Amino acid sequence: MKLFTKRTEPSKLTASPRLDSQRVAVILTALLILVVFPLSMSPFRLGLVGKYLCYAFPALGLVLCWGYGGILSLGQGVFFGLGGYCMAMFLKLEASDKHSTAIQSTPGIPDFMDWNQLTELPLFWLPFKSLPLALLAVVLVPGLLALIVGLAMFKRRVTGVYFAIITQAIAAILSILIIGEQGYTGGVNGITDLKTMLGWDIRSDSAKLILYYVNALLLLGSLLLGQHLLQSKLGRLLQAVRDREDRVRFTGYDVAQLKTFVFVAAAVLSALGGAMFTLQVGFMSPSFVGVEPSISMVIAAAVGGRTSLLGAIYGSLLVNFGKTFFSERFPELWLFLIGALFIAVVMVFPDGLAGVQFQQLRARGRKLWTRIAGERAVGANLSPLARVSPTDADSSVAASGSGGGVS
């Protein structure tokens, strides 16, 4: 039995049993997120889980973009951040009404602008007075940026590690820009003290529960949409682009268009996560935009299994739980620990959690046990000369080595 199903194997003409087990896995995940977590956790812990689930959005996007399309982006934090900032700008303007900012030298503008001697709202902040426009911006701003970057890169056939480096550079640039332009962006502190959305207090426990559910439903919706995409010809096409880009091009497909599409889709997913993050956590700052959060997102997708959408959700939960856990106990060490986790996953389980098969684990365990037991027996009964048996040792290493993570 697989832990989660994933769609790297060829599909059948008829509905396959794998599709059914995938459906079961989705239902179980939905139950876990919608019922088990809310019932078993305190509001504080549930808030943490809600935060972790925000990171599942960029991980879902990375499964599509990286796992299937073969495009590794180390800049998903950019889109997460832009989505988050678009949401935060609306909430900040609502929190900065004339009454509550009366003590400022210019009342009615966000506090950090006042501290930076701004006397009126910058032009690009104006659309964020309206919730519909702000929600539109959550999707459009990151989507447009991804469209421009995607077209510019993919038309010029920038691929692989070069693309990854460029996206990482964009992440670094954006976070530096946000920190530098303090008066317009709130600088390194970010946009804080977010209170209400259209008068609804987002800090209350009941609001947090509702936002948790909005987030969970949005995530499950994105999951289903992603699965629908991957089961279509488009999903197979992305795999084909990953494996044989030239063949796809010489079959009459515009590869640049397909890549741009999946990159934009991943960006929009990431932005949704960012917006939900702002709503649930109550602030947005450049620390969610730069290189480090972007890489964490890739690690979450890799740990979950980069070709498994469901795995992305569990990977995000696990990695971000680990991040909280380790950063509380070993603040200087946790970055190394998370790096080690990434290396371990890539080396031992290249398909991540989704590639772990219980039967295989059991078989490996048994093999390991017989090896240990066998060596003990050999050591006990045979002469030292016979103890070294290179062929046996080699074959058992090879067998246990090849068993891991193969789907």
Place this chain on the structure above:
Amino acid sequence: MTQAFLLEVEGLSVSFDGFKAVDDLSLYVEAGEIRAIIGPNGAGKTTLLDLVSGKTKAASGKVRFLGNDLTQMREHEIVRAGVGRKFQTPSVYESLTVFENLEMSYPGARNWFGAWLFKRTASVIAKVEEVAELMGLAGELQACAGTLSHGQKQWLEIGMLLIQEPRLMMLDEPVAGMSVQEREKTSELLPLLAQGRAVLVVEHDMDFVARIAHRVTVLHQGKLLAEGSMSALQSDPRVIEVYLGH
């Protein structure tokens, strides 16, 4: 020399770092013709296919095909105009099934939105099965393409071209790495595939070329050396000098 030819290559040149890979080459292919292109290594055979398929941009010259100048078009536009191309090493999608490989090449639903909404209709299934039958892959439709033998992958890739119904099919070393029986089968197959289209074959196997080609073009150092039937060329002293004799 106007409408009679399906493909007209005129004065085509390209050079890489000063090396003239294809030098002022002119070539005319009729509809329904099987044309073989031979020549020693580095003669510019594969480069010629690259130029026609748009993989390499020509420095000068024209490639006319059904009223289009292919030198001005992008790769996928050239494919959509009716030119199919098989690569030197078999290029199939190894993680997909044979069925999915063929289906992917079925024309249409080529933008992201169309591909997302693409439906596997009865006519798609019928076409895939028809081509698989022709290529001897009917029993392998549900097999992963990565598990096929080398020869089967070559056939699958030819099948993937066929399903696009190209007017011009370009095959780069279609029998490389095939067994004797597989070569024989391919040479029987090619005339069938050529019905209603022209086929351009780059191949080193002279027996194979002699069996399938209507006409043969010999390239040497990027230039056209000779053109004609295989038997005529085999007695051409220039051809013997640069190629067959060595």
